[in-house]
Amino acid sequence: MKINKSIVIGGGPAGLTAGWKLAKEHIDVLVVEKYHDVGGIARTEEYKGYRFDIGGHRFFTMVNEVEELWHEWLGSEFVTRPRKSRILYKGKFFNYPLTIVNALSGLGIFESIRIIFSYLKAQVFQRNPEVSFEDWVVNRFGNRLYEIFFKTYTEKVWGIKCTEIRAEWAAQRIKGLTLPAAIRNALFPPGGNVIKTLIKEFHYPIKGPGMMWQKVSRLICDGGGRVELNSEAVAINWSNNKVDSVEIKDSSGTRTLQTDYVFSTMALDDLISRFRPSPPQDVVNAASGLKYRDFITVVLIVDIEEVFDDNWVYIHSPDVMIGRIQNFKNWSLDMVPDEKTTSLGLEYFCNVGDELWGASDSDLIERAKLEIEIIGLAEQSNVIDATVVRQVKAYPVYDVEYGPLLDTVRAWLSGFDNFHTIGRNGLHKYNNQDHSMLTALRAVDEAVKGVDVDVWDINTDRSYHEEVKVSRDSNKPVDILDA
Numbered sequence: 001m002k003i004n005k006s007i008v009i010g011g012g013p014a015g016l017t018a019g020w021k022l023a024k025e026h027i028d029v030l031v032v033e034k035y036h037d038v039g040g041i042a043r044t045e046e047y048k049g050y051r052f053d054i055g056g057h058r059f060f061t062m063v064n065e066v067e068e069l070w071h072e073w074l075g076s077e078f079v080t081r082p083r084k085s086r087i088l089y090k091g092k093f094f095n096y097p098l099t100i101v102n103a104l105s106g107l108g109i110f111e112s113i114r115i116i117f118s119y120l121k122a123q124v125f126q127r128n129p130e131v132s133f134e135d136w137v138v139n140r141f142g143n144r145l146y147e148i149f150f151k152t153y154t155e156k157v158w159g160i161k162c163t164e165i166r167a168e169w170a171a172q173r174i175k176g177l178t179l180p181a182a183i184r185n186a187l188f189p190p191g192g193n194v195i196k197t198l199i200k201e202f203h204y205p206i207k208g209p210g211m212m213w214q215k216v217s218r219l220i221c222d223g224g225g226r227v228e229l230n231s232e233a234v235a236i237n238w239s240n241n242k243v244d245s246v247e248i249k250d251s252s253g254t255r256t257l258q259t260d261y262v263f264s265t266m267a268l269d270d271l272i273s274r275f276r277p278s279p280p281q282d283v284v285n286a287a288s289g290l291k292y293r294d295f296i297t298v299v300l301i302v303d304i305e306e307v308f309d310d311n312w313v314y315i316h317s318p319d320v321m322i323g324r325i326q327n328f329k330n331w332s333l334d335m336v337p338d339e340k341t342t343s344l345g346l347e348y349f350c351n352v353g354d355e356l357w358g359a360s361d362s363d364l365i366e367r368a369k370l371e372i373e374i375i376g377l378a379e380q381s382n383v384i385d386a387t388v389v390r391q392v393k394a395y396p397v398y399d400v401e402y403g404p405l406l407d408t409v410r411a412w413l414s415g416f417d418n419f420h421t422i423g424r425n426g427l428h429k430y431n432n433q434d435h436s437m438l439t440a441l442r443a444v445d446e447a448v449k450g451v452d453v454d455v456w457d458i459n460t461d462r463s464y465h466e467e468v469k470v471s472r473d474s475n476k477p478v479d480i481l482d483a
Contacts, residue, residue: 010265012040014423017440023223034232044210049337059203061434118142133165169398265423286408295394298368301385320371361388
């Protein structure tokens with residue numbers, strides 16, 4: 001297909017990567033982003049000189065093509081940081097991901113015995129079939145360990161009971177691990193040609209990931225493309241399995257642009273609602289049934305030089321609503337203007353319209369100050385300033401209904417000759433920045449060069465724990481390396 005004009009909806013990692021590649025192919029490209037800055041959930045916000053992410057973004061990938069792009073775009077403007085994340089539970093830090101010896105020693109002898117007996121009981125009374133996240137975890141770890149290290153945090157993140165989350169999600173994120181296997185591997189480390197470990201360090205842009213996406217935005221413009229902020233695609237006009245034009249709204253009004261190809265990173269429920277004429281009702285219903293989890297970061301600036309040495313910590317206590325705490329100074333010292341202070345990002349998972357989302361910024365800050373004191377990381381009096389950032393649709397939800405709904409939407413969208421949906425929300429896949437970029441690169445390859453690839457089938461189920469498998473083929477995403 002000959003492409004002269006293209007439109008990319010969304011200025012996050014996938015959208016900007018697509019825009020950059022289209023500009024490199026000398027194709028006229030317009031990237032429209034409804035926010036006032038690029039980067040999507042990989043942007044970097046700033047408040048009084050303090051920089052912070054919308055969730056942390058470690059720059060680590062097993063996809064060489066993506067790794068090379070990062071360094072082509074930013075060159076030497078990376079720092080190398082040690083990888084450290086832990087779980088805070090009842091005032092004690094535990095390794096993350098869990099290592100069984102550390103967990104049992106930290107919990108004490110009586111709790112450890114309780115965990116062992118709980119596991120044995122689970123083996124006698126197995127849950128079959130395994131339908132939910134709870135079924136899957138209890139069968140492999142027992143109910144007690146599940147309640148301590150899996151249930152509370154998982155329900156904070158997703159806002160639904162673990163009985164309503166698909167077992168497949170647990171299978172993707174907690175690969176091949178059971179309680180006896182964890183104990184055995186701790187006592188007798190396995191040999192063999194494939195080595196599994198966690199990355200020990202990662203790259204990170206000096207001033208946060210947003211600086212890279214701002215650079216990519218400039219590169220698109222330097223290559224003849226355009227990036228428009230505060231602009232939104234409000235309608236996608238189509239006929240005969242082809243997108244004809246896109247209606248774009250900005251501060252000056254709404255205009256209709258003809259196009260040869262469209263790449264969209266828009267969340268699928270929003271996307272389907274923008275098509276004119278409207279898709280079949282079953283497709284509309286399926287898209288509207290897809291769920292998302294929203295996200296609030298309360299940034300507390302404290303007069304403490306070092307609060308903890310992790311990049312982030314997970315908060316498993318049911319006594320507070322915090323899910324995770326970022327320590328932005330431990331990503332890069334350039335994230336704070338004064339090294340004698342620390343900026344902590346207290347992350348709250350919520351839904352638009354619920355009580356937490358509807359709380360005022362001042363109420364959220366007061367809650368965060370109280371909760372940071374409850375968990376023992378700082379006193380309320382240590383907080384010298386604070387700000388709040390909200391992010392809609394940060395996480396696509398894998399509930400028990402999403403599979404058939406997504407299949408319906410995917411089947412309808414696949415009928416278009418000049419349209420691709422890409423990225424995390426565009427594919428409703430809980431993928432990372434590198435895989436979002438990969439979907440964009442492959443989508444442009446298919447559109448421009450006729451390369452036969454289905455971006456829906458790009459395996460994005462990389463281990464959430466950033467597990468490395470050493471393999472002969474290092475150019476595959478980590479989740480599909482040779483076993």
